[in-house]
């Protein structure tokens with residue numbers, strides 16, 4: 160396993176890619192309404208990334224993926240392919256954006272409620288968000304990957320939700336998915352030790368029911384086997400000398416957290 164350490168120059172380029180990724184998610188929010196199709200969301204993001212940002216949507220043609228973003232609705236866990244399905248009142252949808260700028264990747268996803276959220280949709284989205292934040296809080300030099308997984312798992316399971324195990328966070332930089340794998344479950348003090356200059360994602364997928372998943376015949380779409388709701392949030396994180404920096408904070412979070 161080779162984990163790349165980003166130089167200060169690489170880190171500033173990661174910061175730019177991360178900011179652009181967050182800008183796409185900030186931009187698309189107002190379009191997530193009943194009646195819009197996920198293919199329309201994809202087209203709006205694609206055009207914004209290519210024309211406004213002069214950047215590259217990393218998912219497009221990645222291992223044959225046909226679209227520029229992933230859209231995962233309700234019981235879809237991840238890697239949903241944008242298509243003709245219109246969003247309906249009460250749906251929850253994860254939009255996952257990965258942007259390449261100046262050779263470096265930013266990767267982030269958020270949950271959006273369509274119209275007025277249902278109680279269960281709101282709840283699972285909030286638990287996934289809080290779980291991701293708890294994982295991020297563990298990131299500091301000298302900490303271990305297992306600290307991240309453990310805090311996420313403990314929190315989600317305390318709320319009677321389950322963690323998907325087949326998919327995980329990942330190192331990121333010049334390469335979309337690089338070492339290390341960032342598991343969303345685990346034991347404190349295990350796994351590799353974190354070092355300043357590492358960059359990776361934290362992206363827990365949390366199910367309302369059982370953790371088991373199924374891959375649809377399209378080869379991409381992952382759903383919960385029991386069709387329970389699933390939620391996911393993702394940030395790209397840099398290990399700094401004193402702790403961490405979240406590279407994909409949206410405008411609102413940058414203002415309240417005073418970063419950037």
Ligand code: MF3
Pocket residue numbers: 217218219221222224228229238255256257266360362379393
């Ligand atoms: N953005 C996803 C991740 O968080 C990966 C999507 S791969 C794709 O790692 F091909 F489905 F786009």
Ligand code: CO
Pocket residue numbers: 266328329360362393
């Ligand atoms: Co990712």
Ligand code: CO
Pocket residue numbers: 255256257266267268393
């Ligand atoms: Co992603």
